[in-house]
Amino acid sequence: MTGINANIGISIIVSAILYGTPLVFAGIGELFAERSGVLNLGVEGMMLMGAVTAFLVSQRLHGPNALVLLVAVAVAILASTAMAAIHAFVTITLRANQIVSGLTLTIFAGVIGLSSYIGESNNLGAIAGKHQFSELNVFGLAHLPVIGPILFHQSAMVYLSWLLVILAVLYLYRTRVGLHLRSVGESPRSADAMGINVTRYRYIHTLLGGALAGMGGSLFTLQIATNWIDGITAGAGWIAIALVIYSFWRPELLIIGAYLFGAFTSFGFDLQARGVISIPSEFWSALPYLMTIIALVLVSLGSIRRRLGTPAGLGIPYVRGES
Amino acid sequence: MIRFAAREKVPRWLNYAVPLGSVILAVIVAGIFLAATGHNPLTTYKNIIQASITQPGAFSSTLVSMTPLLFTGLAAAVAFRMRIWNIGSEGQLYMGAVGASGVGLLLHNLPGPVLIVAMMAGGIAAGTLWAAVPGALRAYLNTNEILTTLMLNYVAANIMYYLIFDSNSYWRDLTSPSARVFPQGKNLASTANWPPLQLGSVTIPFGLLLAAGFAVLLWGVIRSTKYGFEMRVVADSPPAARYAGIKTRRKILSLMALSGGIAGLGGASQVGDFSHVLDPRGLEQAGFGYTGIVVAALGRYNPVAVVVTSFFIGMLVNAGYALQGPGFPIGVTGTMEGILLFCVLGSEIFTRYHVTIRAPRRATAIRPVPKPPAAVLPASAHEEVPS
Numbered sequence: 001m002t003g004i005n006a007n008i009g010i011s012i013i014v015s016a017i018l019y020g021t022p023l024v025f026a027g028i029g030e031l032f033a034e035r036s037g038v039l040n041l042g043v044e045g046m047m048l049m050g051a052v053t054a055f056l057v058s059q060r061l062h063g064p065n066a067l068v069l070l071v072a073v074a075v076a077i078l079a080s081t082a083m084a085a086i087h088a089f090v091t092i093t094l095r096a097n098q099i100v101s102g103l104t105l106t107i108f109a110g111v112i113g114l115s116s117y118i119g120e121s122n123n124l125g126a127i128a129g130k131h132q133f134s135e136l137n138v139f140g141l142a143h144l145p146v147i148g149p150i151l152f153h154q155s156a157m158v159y160l161s162w163l164l165v166i167l168a169v170l171y172l173y174r175t176r177v178g179l180h181l182r183s184v185g186e187s188p189r190s191a192d193a194m195g196i197n198v199t200r201y202r203y204i205h206t207l208l209g210g211a212l213a214g215m216g217g218s219l220f221t222l223q224i225a226t227n228w229i230d231g232i233t234a235g236a237g238w239i240a241i242a243l244v245i246y247s248f249w250r251p252e253l254l255i256i257g258a259y260l261f262g263a264f265t266s267f268g269f270d271l272q273a274r275g276v277i278s279i280p281s282e283f284w285s286a287l288p289y290l291m292t293i294i295a296l297v298l299v300s301l302g303s304i305r306r307r308l309g310t311p312a313g314l315g316i317p318y319v320r321g322e323s
Numbered sequence: 324m325i326r327f328a329a330r331e332k333v334p335r336w337l338n339y340a341v342p343l344g345s346v347i348l349a350v351i352v353a354g355i356f357l358a359a360t361g362h363n364p365l366t367t368y369k370n371i372i373q374a375s376i377t378q379p380g381a382f383s384s385t386l387v388s389m390t391p392l393l394f395t396g397l398a399a400a401v402a403f404r405m406r407i408w409n410i411g412s413e414g415q416l417y418m419g420a421v422g423a424s425g426v427g428l429l430l431h432n433l434p435g436p437v438l439i440v441a442m443m444a445g446g447i448a449a450g451t452l453w454a455a456v457p458g459a460l461r462a463y464l465n466t467n468e469i470l471t472t473l474m475l476n477y478v479a480a481n482i483m484y485y486l487i488f489d490s491n492s493y494w495r496d497l498t499s500p501s502a503r504v505f506p507q508g509k510n511l512a513s514t515a516n517w518p519p520l521q522l523g524s525v526t527i528p529f530g531l532l533l534a535a536g537f538a539v540l541l542w543g544v545i546r547s548t549k550y551g552f553e554m555r556v557v558a559d560s561p562p563a564a565r566y567a568g569i570k571t572r573r574k575i576l577s578l579m580a581l582s583g584g585i586a587g588l589g590g591a592s593q594v595g596d597f598s599h600v601l602d603p604r605g606l607e608q609a610g611f612g613y614t615g616i617v618v619a620a621l622g623r624y625n626p627v628a629v630v631v632t633s634f635f636i637g638m639l640v641n642a643g644y645a646l647q648g649p650g651f652p653i654g655v656t657g658t659m660e661g662i663l664l665f666c667v668l669g670s671e672i673f674t675r676y677h678v679t680i681r682a683p684r685r686a687t688a689i690r691p692v693p694k695p696p697a698a699v700l701p702a703s704a705h706e707e708v709p710s
Contacts, residue, residue, distance in 0.1 A: 041469065086665060089669070090665055090668055090669045094668075094669040094670075094671075094672045095672055096668040096669055096671060096672070097668070099408055099469065100403075100616075100620050100664075100668060101665070101668055103410065103616055103620075104617070104620070104661055104664045104665055104668065105661070106613075107613055107614075107616070107617060107657055107660055107661050107664070108657065108658060108660070108661020108662065108664075108665065109661070110613075110657060111610065111657070112610055112613075112614075112653060112654060112656055112657035113654055113656075113657030113658045113660075113661055114654060114657070114658045114661070115654070116652070116653055116654035116657065117360075117652050117653070117654025117655060117657075117658055118654070119654070120652035120653060120654060121360065121649075121652050121654075230653070234477075235473075235474075235477055238470060238473050238474070241470060242467075242470045242474075245467060245470070280485055280489045280490065281489065282481040282482070282484050282485040282489055283481070283485075285477075285481050286477060286478045286481040286482075289474040289475070289477040289478050290474070290478060292470065292474050293460075293470075293471050293474050293475070296460075296466050296467060296470055296471060297460060297464060297466050297471075299466075300460070300464045300465050300466040300467075301464060319327075
């Protein structure tokens with residue numbers, strides 16, 4: 001491989017991680033919610049709330065960079081968790097249809113909803129960002145060839161997302177609470193009979209899903225872009241939901257899928273910027289969505305007979321004593 | 324402590340009282356939201372009604388805003404009623420607009436009525452085909468249609484942008500130098516304008532009449548045809564449908580195609596009734612498809628009720644355009660739609676269950692029970708159930 005090709009390869013991996021990290025956060029969050037049996041189609045709306053509130057804080061708060069970013073992400077988490085709480089209350093306590101409630105959440109918080117309202121009433125649209133996550137030079141190893149830029153030159157949020165995946169795997173498969181969570185998603189009735197509080201598990205994991213979606217969303221205004229526009233996530237929330245399906249509800253596969261889609265998102269920008277090929281930009285914009293469809297089709301081809309990994313109780317409200 | 328007890332029978336008045344109550348609740352909640360963000364709720368509500376009904380010409384513009392929402396609302400209602408979650412009416416509407424404007428440009432020499440019918444056919448065909456892809460995937464491979472239809476919305480938007488902004492396509496106006504610099508679509512011949520109905524000072528778009536006709540037709544089809552009955556069986560109990568020999572897969576595919584066709588006709592109506600040109604930005608910003616979901620859910624997927632709900636959401640959307648500014652930011656429309664729909668969704672439980680709210684029992688209120696002697700109760704009963 002020549003030097004230039006190797007550089008293109010590394011820069012594709014680096015931007016795959018950049019664009020994939022919000023998908024990791026939001027995807028793992030949705031995975032937790034779905035493992036507890038709650039399908040939340042409001043991820044896009046929750047991410048947008050995270051993105052706009054994080055940007056608002058980063059504009060208005062003055063102080064050292066790290067502190068501002070910390071507060072911004074914390075506020076993003078609060079905002080998106082509040083959104084998830086609406087969905088949790090409406091679907092878990094009031095037992096409304098999860099699909100419709102999730103779609104409502106995306107409309108409520110989404111492009112023409114609350115996130116746009118917050119952006120417009122605070123005039124966030126016209127200004128450039130003041131605080132951004134920047135890449136760290138971990139152990140001073142950022143200049144190592146190949147692995148340097150990939151492993152040791154990422155932002156704090158990327159390292160946090162790696163930690164999150166490890167913790168999620170340990171939590172789901174190595175702890176008692178994780179086992180209870182899986183049983184709540186698979187068979188709420190047996191879980192209830194075992195003395196597990198189904199309602200509490202569902203609430204906690206739906207809220208956790210919201211919190212992580214907000215963290216993912218905040219990256220859109222604090223790292224990927226340096227400004228706010230309405231609907232800045234451009235469907236990332238939906239891709240995160242798709243990721244959960246084709247990772248068969250497994251965190252360790254989800255991160256791979258997220259980076260793959262990060263690569264598809266950045267591919268077009270990268271190759272066009274280098275003038276490598278002249279394919280219309282619309283094709284590159286549509287590519288991540290087309291690849292999502294293809295991935296979903298491949299997964300369904302493989303799992304027509306066995307519903308691989310789908311929590312059996314997903315999408316069904318649990319009511320004690322009712323079938 | 325909130326307790327729910329399933330109702331044996333739903334009293335008829337509840338079917339009216341609960342939706343009405345939830346709308347009132349939504350008005351109050353939205354009012355609190357407005358007040359909390361520094362807007363006077365009463366003034367805002369008054370402005371909405373003025374801008375969408377009482378001002379001169381306002382009622383007609385509400386009908387304009389309502390027209391595409393009735394199409395996408397019906398498209399969502401027929402699909403959702405049958406538990407097929409087609410959230411792709413956004414993209415199907417785009418493709419309908421592409422198809423109808425393409426046909427309209429191609430056949431511009433034909434006489435008006437023939438041209439208009441051809442445009443409708445073009446819109447329906449394009450929307451149907453666009454929806455048939457996720458429909459077939461769902462029917463034959465069980466691929467999640469929520470995600471595929473949604474992804475196709477983004478793909479359709481990109482196709483539309485490509486046709487006008489990034490290519491020398493048949494849809495793009497390339498006649499003048501300025502149109503080459505600022506890309507725009509070719510305008511359709513005036514014979515392609517759909518004729519509105521004038522009733523006194525009120526203008527009723529042709530597409531609205533068409534959509535209202537479809538609403539009644541769909542209501543009849545779902546209610547009293549073999550197709551509608553079989554669809555309801557497929558929706559309510561897929562195993563029962565299989566045992567009864569209903570061809571489930573074909574039903575799903577045909578329903579998606581029907582839903583997409585209605586949305587596509589909505590796209591044709593946008594071109595024929597209003598814009599007379601393929602306008603990607605306008606269509607994308609309007610988000611008719613997503614708002615159609617709100618319209619359908621508020622109407623509980625009943626095509627005739629959707630006519631009513633599309634009018635009310637049309638009012639809100641029209642007010643959003645008319646009042647746009649610091650007092651009424653764009654996001655208010657979606658926020659209020661969301662509040663309304665959450666209230667209606669959440670309240671449905673009151674028709675299904677008898678709900679009582681009691682103060683939580685305190686631990687001290689429970690009379691102490693004398694402990695049984697240790698010998699009576701085996702120690703193992705206290706241990707956690709092994710998992």
